[in-house]
Amino acid sequence: MLDAYYSGKVERISPEAPVPILNVKHAESRLGGAANVALNIQAFGAEPLLCAVIGDDRYTASVLELMKKHRLNAAGLITSKERISTVKTRLMGSNHHLLRVDEEMTTPLSAKDEKALLSVVLKQMKSVQAIIFEDYDKGVITPRIIEQVVKEATKRKIPVVVDPKKNNFLNYKGVTLFKPNLKELREGLKLDTDLKNHTQLESAIFQLKNLLKAKHVMVTLSEDGVAITEGNKKMHHIAAHIRKISDVSGAGDTVVSVATLALAAGCSVPQVAAYANLAGGLVCEQVGVVPIDKKRFAAEAQLYQL
16 A cells, blocks of 8 residues: 655635645655555564555556665565555644545455465465465455465464454454454454453453464454453453554554564564554554654663563
8 A cells, every 4th residue: 555645734724615725745655554564574674575466557656666765575566457556645734634535446356366466475475484464455365365375374384463354354264363453353253342341352352263263362452452362261461551642543554563573583472462562552653654663662662671
């Protein structure tokens, strides 16, 4: 995805309609979506291999230029004439979010594009230590891709981490770490309770773990931190650190990136959750979708004795 930002000042209302007029002072584009996950991984010194589908359109060059600028490997990108590139344009006035405009397709990949993406993913798997499914419900990740990649990863003993959305929620069978937020957990299991009760929350998380046959389920709970399973009965709850929240955009990307790196590095289950929780809170203090600052993360990890 591309995240585009137009920032400026609102000083008057349009004579054409009762809407503010934004006088743009600054415009920029950043890599978003799965590419933001890749940037977070890169920020910690690991090498991400990004596999995705982009459109063959006016945004293609921008995506590839930004990939090159950030030294991201573009070998796993598939350019499709059948799809448009996903672009999220945010209008910001005096650091306030005024409007977001989305350009995207959410229909499933064609058989041709699915085959091409699956082929490149399986090829890249020969040299990786972990796999992340960063699912945004845009139709790029299909049930067949999930099944084939998880099957091959299991054979190769590669941990698979999932940041899910609604459509494929229960398709990720047998993964290593499944990371929904509280809203996704409720919707995915079709629950009519808010899960504020600790017992209800724990029950729902283990219900999901059993349905997916996942090794671990980690649920992000916003201001309440994160909860993660260890084994079939044990649950760890990591409290959130007090923050001045500026923007939650991209926080989930950072959480799944750090959790995956910690998992691949052999950290304990509580450590995986604690590092991910710390990272997610840190990026919320910055405006826009931005990768984590490694030095600041290290300093705060030391401060909190993680």
